[in-house]
Amino acid sequence: MHGIPSLIGDGGRVLDLVGVGFGPSNLALAVALREAGAGLACRFLEKRETFVWHGNMLLDGSRMQISFLKDLVSLRDPTSRYSFLSYLHSQGRLQDFINLRTFYPSRREFNDYLAWVAADFDDLCDYGLEATAIEPARAGEAVPHVRVHARDRAGRERSWLARNVVIGAGATPRIPDAFDCLVHRGGGAGAGPLVIHSNDYLAAAEEMAQAGRVAVVGLGQSAAEIFLDLHGRGIAVDIIGRGPAMRPADSSPFANQVFDAGYTNYLYGLPPAERAELLRAFHNTNYAVVDPDLIDAVYGIFYQQKVEGTARHAMLTRHEVVAARSGSDGGPVLDLASLDGGGRHERRYGAVVLATGYRRRIHEELLQPMEPWLASGEVGRDYRLPTVPGCTAGLYLQGCCEATHGLSDTLLSILPIRAQEIAAALTADADRGRGQQIRTTTSAQ
Ligand SMILES: Cc1cc2nc3c(=O)[nH]c(=O)nc-3n(C[C@H](O)[C@H](O)[C@H](O)COP(=O)(O)OP(=O)(O)OC[C@H]3O[C@@H](n4cnc5c(N)ncnc54)[C@H](O)[C@@H]3O)c2cc1C
Ligand SMILES: NC(=O)c1ccc[n+]([C@@H]2O[C@H](COP(=O)([O-])OP(=O)(O)OC[C@H]3O[C@@H](n4cnc5c(N)ncnc54)[C@H](OP(=O)(O)O)[C@@H]3O)[C@@H](O)[C@H]2O)c1
Numbered sequence: 001m002h003g004i005p006s007l008i009g010d011g012g013r014v015l016d017l018v019g020v021g022f023g024p025s026n027l028a029l030a031v032a033l034r035e036a037g038a039g040l041a042c043r044f045l046e047k048r049e050t051f052v053w054h055g056n057m058l059l060d061g062s063r064m065q066i067s068f069l070k071d072l073v074s075l076r077d078p079t080s081r082y083s084f085l086s087y088l089h090s091q092g093r094l095q096d097f098i099n100l101r102t103f104y105p106s107r108r109e110f111n112d113y114l115a116w117v118a119a120d121f122d123d124l125c126d127y128g129l130e131a132t133a134i135e136p137a138r139a140g141e142a143v144p145h146v147r148v149h150a151r152d153r154a155g156r157e158r159s160w161l162a163r164n165v166v167i168g169a170g171a172t173p174r175i176p177d178a179f180d181c182l183v184h185r186g187g188g189a190g191a192g193p194l195v196i197h198s199n200d201y202l203a204a205a206e207e208m209a210q211a212g213r214v215a216v217v218g219l220g221q222s223a224a225e226i227f228l229d230l231h232g233r234g235i236a237v238d239i240i241g242r243g244p245a246m247r248p249a250d251s252s253p254f255a256n257q258v259f260d261a262g263y264t265n266y267l268y269g270l271p272p273a274e275r276a277e278l279l280r281a282f283h284n285t286n287y288a289v290v291d292p293d294l295i296d297a298v299y300g301i302f303y304q305q306k307v308e309g310t311a312r313h314a315m316l317t318r319h320e321v322v323a324a325r326s327g328s329d330g331g332p333v334l335d336l337a338s339l340d341g342g343g344r345h346e347r348r349y350g351a352v353v354l355a356t357g358y359r360r361r362i363h364e365e366l367l368q369p370m371e372p373w374l375a376s377g378e379v380g381r382d383y384r385l386p387t388v389p390g391c392t393a394g395l396y397l398q399g400c401c402e403a404t405h406g407l408s409d410t411l412l413s414i415l416p417i418r419a420q421e422i423a424a425a426l427t428a429d430a431d432r433g434r435g436q437q438i439r440t441t442t443s444a445q
Helices: 024-035 084-090 094-100 107-119 198-209 221-232 253-259 261-268 272-281 292-307 362-366 368-373 415-444
Strands: 014-020 042-046 125-127 129-139 142-152 157-167 194-197 214-217 237-240 314-316 319-326 332-338 344-348 351-354 394-397
Touching (some): 014 024, 014 142, 014 415, 024 042, 024 107, 042 129, 084 094, 084 107, 129 157, 129 362, 129 368, 157 362, 194 198, 198 221, 198 351, 221 237, 253 261, 261 272, 261 415, 332 351, 394 415
Parallel strands (some): 014 042, 042 125, 157 394, 194 351, 214 237, 214 351
Antiparallel strands (some): 129 142, 142 157, 319 332, 332 344
């Protein structure tokens, strides 16, 4: 698998921790470890060249969907110097922000806050390196360590040896099957019809403005935000969704309690079937739903075009894309089926944006070489994957434990608490390791 000889990333020494990904989850962990004075030897690997939080969705006017009080640290330690309030103070904007009278900063400002914290941890993160595999590093029959392989843009490989790995690599775009036969462009110029995922939106927005009518597939928050952005650029849009309407996110206070840190304990303690039932019951707090203010804005635009007697944008709810292909002019052509009676028709576009959500499978791919060492059973309450006896290397997950730990797991909601819990597990592991070393040394004397 690793044909090119691998350089040893950290001089061949065994690290306490390699973190894969340096988004908010592993950044919160880096902060928690530093503030706990854990003294662990760690490195984080981030495939992007610099810190950025969903950069292709930093749209004009897009706002946070969570209170700024749920920043990287405040739930754990409101006095931390890495809080959002501390950031505002450092930028000389604390009073100006107070005058805004909001809990929901713009996504651009929150991105700037996260980047401000990340800059303080530059010494711990290697940017521009994509982790490609996590392999067992054996010592006889035992696996005390893992080797984390990574590659830079030039194809050069490096690897690190570590006692623990924490995967906080986020998600990958969910592409509907109908689009399998069309080249999915990663944003920017390229060959084939202009079909992109919302994850690549801003990189392709300029090109899209020249392309003609755009289809936005999906009825969630990304779809609504992209519709408003395209409208602002003067582009005609069809919104295509399987659901009956654009529906509001339930952010009412009792429902919001599912994002409280204590809820993780409650949910984790339930049998799997009951957990699944609760996840379904609260699905509309997060998935395929839109902020109510945004729904009003979208509706207002559709109403205004009625007033003006134009039909620039179309809302094609209860429609499924059954096939997609390249038209004679090179643009995407979609076959749409109505879910009310099954009638089909074809529509031609200049571009398509798939605002169809995400999948969380990066950890499965990275951990494939560890397969023989993974035990059956679910991830632990401390986010550690169960391993077979003999494998003492720690494999931890951040952001892919929704089924066991609840809807907050993919969000920012409980980052500081989760980071604290994982930091505690890592520190305990390091202490055990040091204890063993001392015992071995003492008995050898
Ligand atoms: C547009 C958008 C807006 C959102 N807004 C909110 C919000 O307002 N509130 C909220 O609570 N949640 C929001 N979310 C949910 C989002 O999942 C979290 O905000 C947050 O990004 C989770 O952090 P993370 O570190 O787990 O994942 P990410 O932020 O996705 O970070 C993962 C990092 O890992 C890197 N990576 C991936 N694979 C590798 C690899 N193999 N090697 C090295 N690095 C790798 C990625 O480049 C990325 O930087 C939003 C999601 C989207 C898509
Ligand atoms: N400003 C912000 O803070 C902001 C902005 C954007 C996103 N986000 C967050 O990011 C996360 C993801 O939001 P999202 O809007 O990208 O995704 P999402 O909520 O998962 O919504 C995906 C949409 O795509 C549809 N879809 C999925 N597969 C499809 C298929 N095969 N064919 C047709 N339609 C399909 C879904 O419809 P079905 O219901 O029919 O499956 C749904 O309407 C959420 O947590 C959200 O809050 C936040």
